[in-house]
Amino acid sequence: MLLGLSLLIFVIARVIPGDPARIALGPLASRAQIAALRAQMYLDEPLPVQYAHYVRGVVRGDFGESLYTHRPVTTDLHDLFPATLELVLYAGLLMVAVGVPLGILAASYRDTWVDTLVRLISLGGVVTPAFVWAIVLMLIFAYALGVLPVAGRLSAGAVPPPPVTGLVTIDALLDRNPATYLDFLRHLVLPAVSLALAGVAQAARLTRASMVDVAGRPFIEAARAFGISNARIALKYMLKPSLIPTVTILGLDFAALLGNAFLVEAVFNWPGIARYGVQVILRKDLNAIVAVVIIMGLFFVVINFLIDILVGYLDPRIRLRQADEAA
Amino acid sequence: MSVVAAAPARENLRRTWYAFSRNGGSLFGLGIVVVVVLLTAFAPWVTPFPRHARAFTDFEHASLPPGGSHLFGTDTIGRDILTRVVFGYRFSLLLGLVVLSAAVPTGVVLGLLAGYYRGWPETVIMRVTDIFLSIPPLALALAIMAVLEPNLQNAMLAVSVMWWPWYTRLVYGLVSSLRNEGYVQAAQIVGASPAHILLREILPNCLPAILTKMTLDMAFVILIGSSLSFLGLGVQPPDPDLGTMVADGAKYMPDLWWVPVFPGLAILVIVLGFNLLGDGLRDIFGVEV
Amino acid sequence: MPREMLLDIRNLHVSFTGYRGHSRVLNGVNLTVGRGEKVGLVGETGCGKSLTVRAVLGLLQPPRARIRGEIWFAGRNLLALPPGELQQIRGREIAMIFQDPMAALNPVFTVGDQLLDIIARRPGGRPSERAAWARAVDILKEVALPDPERIMRAYPVQLSGGMRQRVLIAMALVNEPALVIADEPGTALDVTIQEQILQVMRALVDAKRTSVLLITHNLGVVRQTTDRVYVMYAGSIAETAPTADLFSAPQHPYTQGLLASVPKLTGEGVPRGIDGMIPDYLNPPPGCRFAPRCQFAQPRCQQPPPWVRVGAEHDVACVLYDDGSRPSAERAAPSPIPLPTGEGTDEASGLPSNTAPAVTRP
Numbered sequence: 001m002l003l004g005l006s007l008l009i010f011v012i013a014r015v016i017p018g019d020p021a022r023i024a025l026g027p028l029a030s031r032a033q034i035a036a037l038r039a040q041m042y043l044d045e046p047l048p049v050q051y052a053h054y055v056r057g058v059v060r061g062d063f064g065e066s067l068y069t070h071r072p073v074t075t076d077l078h079d080l081f082p083a084t085l086e087l088v089l090y091a092g093l094l095m096v097a098v099g100v101p102l103g104i105l106a107a108s109y110r111d112t113w114v115d116t117l118v119r120l121i122s123l124g125g126v127v128t129p130a131f132v133w134a135i136v137l138m139l140i141f142a143y144a145l146g147v148l149p150v151a152g153r154l155s156a157g158a159v160p161p162p163p164v165t166g167l168v169t170i171d172a173l174l175d176r177n178p179a180t181y182l183d184f185l186r187h188l189v190l191p192a193v194s195l196a197l198a199g200v201a202q203a204a205r206l207t208r209a210s211m212v213d214v215a216g217r218p219f220i221e222a223a224r225a226f227g228i229s230n231a232r233i234a235l236k237y238m239l240k241p242s243l244i245p246t247v248t249i250l251g252l253d254f255a256a257l258l259g260n261a262f263l264v265e266a267v268f269n270w271p272g273i274a275r276y277g278v279q280v281i282l283r284k285d286l287n288a289i290v291a292v293v294i295i296m297g298l299f300f301v302v303i304n305f306l307i308d309i310l311v312g313y314l315d316p317r318i319r320l321r322q323a324d325e326a327a
Numbered sequence: 328m329s330v331v332a333a334a335p336a337r338e339n340l341r342r343t344w345y346a347f348s349r350n351g352g353s354l355f356g357l358g359i360v361v362v363v364v365l366l367t368a369f370a371p372w373v374t375p376f377p378r379h380a381r382a383f384t385d386f387e388h389a390s391l392p393p394g395g396s397h398l399f400g401t402d403t404i405g406r407d408i409l410t411r412v413v414f415g416y417r418f419s420l421l422l423g424l425v426v427l428s429a430a431v432p433t434g435v436v437l438g439l440l441a442g443y444y445r446g447w448p449e450t451v452i453m454r455v456t457d458i459f460l461s462i463p464p465l466a467l468a469l470a471i472m473a474v475l476e477p478n479l480q481n482a483m484l485a486v487s488v489m490w491w492p493w494y495t496r497l498v499y500g501l502v503s504s505l506r507n508e509g510y511v512q513a514a515q516i517v518g519a520s521p522a523h524i525l526l527r528e529i530l531p532n533c534l535p536a537i538l539t540k541m542t543l544d545m546a547f548v549i550l551i552g553s554s555l556s557f558l559g560l561g562v563q564p565p566d567p568d569l570g571t572m573v574a575d576g577a578k579y580m581p582d583l584w585w586v587p588v589f590p591g592l593a594i595l596v597i598v599l600g601f602n603l604l605g606d607g608l609r610d611i612f613g614v615e616v
Numbered sequence: 617m618p619r620e621m622l623l624d625i626r627n628l629h630v631s632f633t634g635y636r637g638h639s640r641v642l643n644g645v646n647l648t649v650g651r652g653e654k655v656g657l658v659g660e661t662g663c664g665k666s667l668t669v670r671a672v673l674g675l676l677q678p679p680r681a682r683i684r685g686e687i688w689f690a691g692r693n694l695l696a697l698p699p700g701e702l703q704q705i706r707g708r709e710i711a712m713i714f715q716d717p718m719a720a721l722n723p724v725f726t727v728g729d730q731l732l733d734i735i736a737r738r739p740g741g742r743p744s745e746r747a748a749w750a751r752a753v754d755i756l757k758e759v760a761l762p763d764p765e766r767i768m769r770a771y772p773v774q775l776s777g778g779m780r781q782r783v784l785i786a787m788a789l790v791n792e793p794a795l796v797i798a799d800e801p802g803t804a805l806d807v808t809i810q811e812q813i814l815q816v817m818r819a820l821v822d823a824k825r826t827s828v829l830l831i832t833h834n835l836g837v838v839r840q841t842t843d844r845v846y847v848m849y850a851g852s853i854a855e856t857a858p859t860a861d862l863f864s865a866p867q868h869p870y871t872q873g874l875l876a877s878v879p880k881l882t883g884e885g886v887p888r889g890i891d892g893m894i895p896d897y898l899n900p901p902p903g904c905r906f907a908p909r910c911q912f913a914q915p916r917c918q919q920p921p922p923w924v925r926v927g928a929e930h931d932v933a934c935v936l937y938d939d940g941s942r943p944s945a946e947r948a949a950p951s952p953i954p955l956p957t958g959e960g961t962d963e964a965s966g967l968p969s970n971t972a973p974a975v976t977r978p
Contacts, residue, residue: 127598129550129570131557132591135577139588143581218719225673225714226734226787227707236733240724259465263554267577278558281473289473296466304461316724316771 054290063291068283073291076276081295083153084265084272086167088257090192095199095253100246102200103207108234110212118204125201130260134194134267141190149187151269154180191268195260199253206249210242217241244315251307255300346611353607359600367416379406380414382565393585400585402576408585411567412593418568419597422483422552422561423545429487431541434494435533439525441495442502453499459492465551472560482561486551490544497540501533535612543605546598553594569594621688622795622827623649623672628685630667630676639897642667643851643905644685646923649795654821654828656838656859658874659848662894665831668848669797671695673712674702690794708739711788713798713817717780717805721772727783728752728768731790738791755786759816778809782816789820795827803834814841835878839863844929847871850895850905857930867932870906904934912936 045053057063063073099122106118142150153168161171161180169188172181214220215238223237224230262274269275273292280288312318347353371377375396379385385405393400399408441452459467471485505511506529514524555561556570564571569590576587609615630642642664649655657665670676672687674694687694689710694702714720722730728749735748743751749768756764759782772780781802788796801817802810818841821828830841838845838859845862847855847870855868866872873890880887892909895901901908907917916935924937 123599123602127546127550127602128595129554129557129591129598131554131570131573131577132594135573135580135587135591139581139584143584218714218716219722221675222712222714222720222784223722223730224675225706225712227703227705227737228733229703232733237722237725241722244724256465259469260554262465262469262558266558266574277469278560281469282477282559284474286474289470293466293470293473296470300461300466314724316726317773320771320773 063294064287066280066285066288068280068285068288073288076288077273077291077295080271080273080276082167083270084258084261084274086169087188087191087195087264087270087272088254088261089167090188091196091199091257091261092254094192094196095203095257096250098196099200099203100207102204103246104211104234104239106204106208107211107215107238108230110215115208118208122201122204122208125197125199126205128197129263130194130198131263131267133197134191134264137190137194138267148190153187153271154183191264191270194267195257195264198260199250199257202253203246203250206246207242210246211238214238214242240314244311247310247314248307251303251310255303258296258299343611347607350607350610352603353610356600356603356605356607359596360604363416363597363600364420366413367420370413370417374407374410374413376407376410377414379410380567390579390583393589399589400583402572402586403579403583408572408589411572412569412590415567415569415572415590415593416597418479418562418566419549419552419594422479422486423548425483426486426490426548426552427541427544429483430490431494431537434491435498435530435537437491438495438498439502439530442499443506443521443525443529452495456492456495456499459489460496465554468551468555469558469560472555477560477563479562479566482552482555485555486548490548493544494537494540497536498533501536502529505529505532535608536614539605539608539612539614542601542608546601546605549594549601550598620651621648622651622653622690623647623829624686624688625668625672626686626688628668628671628687629683630664630671631682632680633682634898637898640900641851641897642671643900645848645851645853647846647853647856649827649829651794652825652827653844654830654842656842656845657829657831657848658833658835658838658845660833660874660894663848664851665848666799669712669799669829669831672797673706673710674699707734707737707793708791709793710795710797711791711793713785713788713796713801715800715803717777717784720784721780723772725771726768727770727772727775731755731768731783731787734787735790751790755790756783758789758820759783759786760812761786777805778813781805781809781813785813785817785820789824789826792824793826795829796821798828798830800832800834803832835863835875847874850900851897852905853933854906855930855932855934857927861927861930865927865930867926867930867937868906868934869910869912869936871932 063077065071066073066076069076102118102122106115109115138150141148161168161175161177168184169181172178172184211234220233220237223233228237258274261270261272262278264270265272265274266278273295276288277292279285280292312322366373370380374380375398383404383406385401387405388397388401389405390403391397391401391405397407397409399412401407402411437452437456441449441456467489468482468485471488472481475481475485502525511524511528514528519528552561553568553570553573556568557574559571559574562568562571564575572590573587573594576583576585576590579586625645625647628642628645628647629640631638631640633639645664645668647655647657647668657668659665667676671681671683672689672694674697676683683695685695689705692705694705697705721727731752732748735751736742738751742748752768753764756767761767761779761782767775767779767783772783775783781804785801788798798817802813805813814837820826828842830838832838842859845857845859846853847862847868849870855862855866855871857865857867862871863875866875870890873888877887877889890909895905895908903918904910904913904921907913910917914935916938919935921933921935922938923931923933925931926937
């Protein structure tokens, strides 16, 4: 899949009209400068050779220098990606920890006011773009109520913890610095919630739909006929089978959080890779664009891999088939 | 199924309308969509300040809060936000229609071919489809926009490129099961051409699912389109686009809160409309999309 | 009746509301099962057999289903019990054997997991883990499953249909309920496997003196298994009789048609169906619901049919027997169609299950 994505980006980058070197250097660049850059970017070689160079660079983790920050792209990513990762992880956590129980609740109290309420909430989450949530939440909690900070990752003047993992939460804990930790959490709440709302809604809807679907299966009627209690039926006999389709789609949603992070980081001035991504896209900074896209692709691959493992754990049919194939 | 098919068309219609109208949400969604479509169609006549739709300045009436003759207030250069929201819907609907009319036929044809012809067409088409599907929509659109000039045409192109695979997979799944149906095999046995089988026997049975998905997708395409505009990668000023208006207004928070909030709510309303309508269709057709 | 009553369904009505109106499916069902008795409930698909037993188990969900009548079980009216108490009865005092072994087991839990959950509900308190496991292995042995320890650890997908059906029987019988409702057990399986399954079930219920309510459209199975039979048509009982009497001297025109529609193993006679279709429950005919298909129909059939005793434990809902002369089983009413009688002339166990009475003739 990564290969496909990289090929796609490569093809699009090469087939669009215009000279990437000229675009990169701007209209004021001299002929010689452009020629030099063309040579540096292997633009004068045949296309397959260009692609080989491009792939080799990508595989070695060498994306070249950003034309926007004038630093190696790898350095930029190293500085910025942890902030995005942290935002996405917390949003993902919220999505699962809030969305799935809401869905269970709605399915268990189907066709009651609980169900209606959950459906309304999730409808609101699904139909509202993340950036609108971001702005509305910011207006309410940061400006009107003033209980949460407006933007940024840490308060001005706060000393960031010594970077170990790059994730402020973990670094602050490692540093035994609860003040920084809390300060960070306060900054995190609004972006993470804005980012997570669509996912929470999606998770609640999926879980509910899947539970309702499972509820109509004969084995649930059988469990009721055997006198298994309603709570046990909901939390055991219905939940596990209904998680199988839910988990697969939630994996995609989790990966999609990274895309939506572009919208949320812009509003909250979050110093992450997404904001950087928009800047480099607007500036046609090809090296950086490729790196951002590859990082996103890598993230999707990792998530998909984890989802496959989880689904295999949940579904004995898949596990048994895999065991058969291995044998 | 056969009973339904045998019932007279009017009975069918009545049954469908009954199922649809029992769901208050779907009716509400239909209402929203109809109202928005009418508003945009007659935008120059129903909006209070049609001239404000594009480049226009009136500093005397700049930054007015909602109320009086400006129901949603005015922006920093004095344009009526209500007017711009209604005109902004034109771009939203246009984007949705163009993207779907490009993506749906492509996706459907590829899905029909992949589902009907086993062997290499199936392998090639579905492999490519899977690559597209494994990438979240907004990320793919961003990747494509990265190398194109930011404007409405390219945004439409980018969203279309990422949208067709969903229809390919939907139709592929339907065809894979329909091709084993008795009536399809019967058609094969009497020597019907593949074109006849695909277009007359199989395609009609895919239509409810396709139609439902298109309605739901209008909502998502509008969402994605407004997201691209919000990032500055879609419709460019001075054209009024809801996403662009939100991004523009976000700079003046919190003092001019109405500048981003009303266009934001407008996005919510139209997306809600198509979403509810699509949900209603899904329920009455009983299809999974 | 001389026997002690275990289950007594009185005047059960069930209806549903759809977009075209109110459909009254069960129209006053009366049915009893005595202690230790094996009762069959036969009728064509859609006549309300499954609905009746689901009402007994409290599996129909109001408000969608509207239920009226009384269902007495061991001295309690199940329809008046709070849901919690009904749940206590399910699986302990009344259990159900489900029809489709492929669908009635949860695919993501092991057989043992599901069986132990049921054993945990044994009357008299939750047994220890080891005792529960031992009990589970025992019951799997009793349904003649080989290597019970392995089956306990298996997922349903690893078992054949016949094995799964045995597991379902084990689940129903493990807590030794007083009444077992068997919903066409084994219908989804090969005929030979179905016969084995039925043998296992019969052996177990006979050993424990369990009462059985067997639902089926297979007359052969009824004949082999039950003491008494109810024939159901379009939501009400048409006739009930001891099994032997019903087969030798059917009284209700519908029962006669039902028996005549079964092909005979000897090849004599031509099986015939019954003209027409089951009525529309939204708009059922007034009075006897079978009248529109009945060759003996008369104006009196517009009234609800009387319930007439025609022999020992033999009752029929038909005006033909309401003239006070009480035709005996031997006189057998106007019966222009050849009746299947005697041993070996009609189907026995070995017929495919699709020899169920044909409903319509095109």
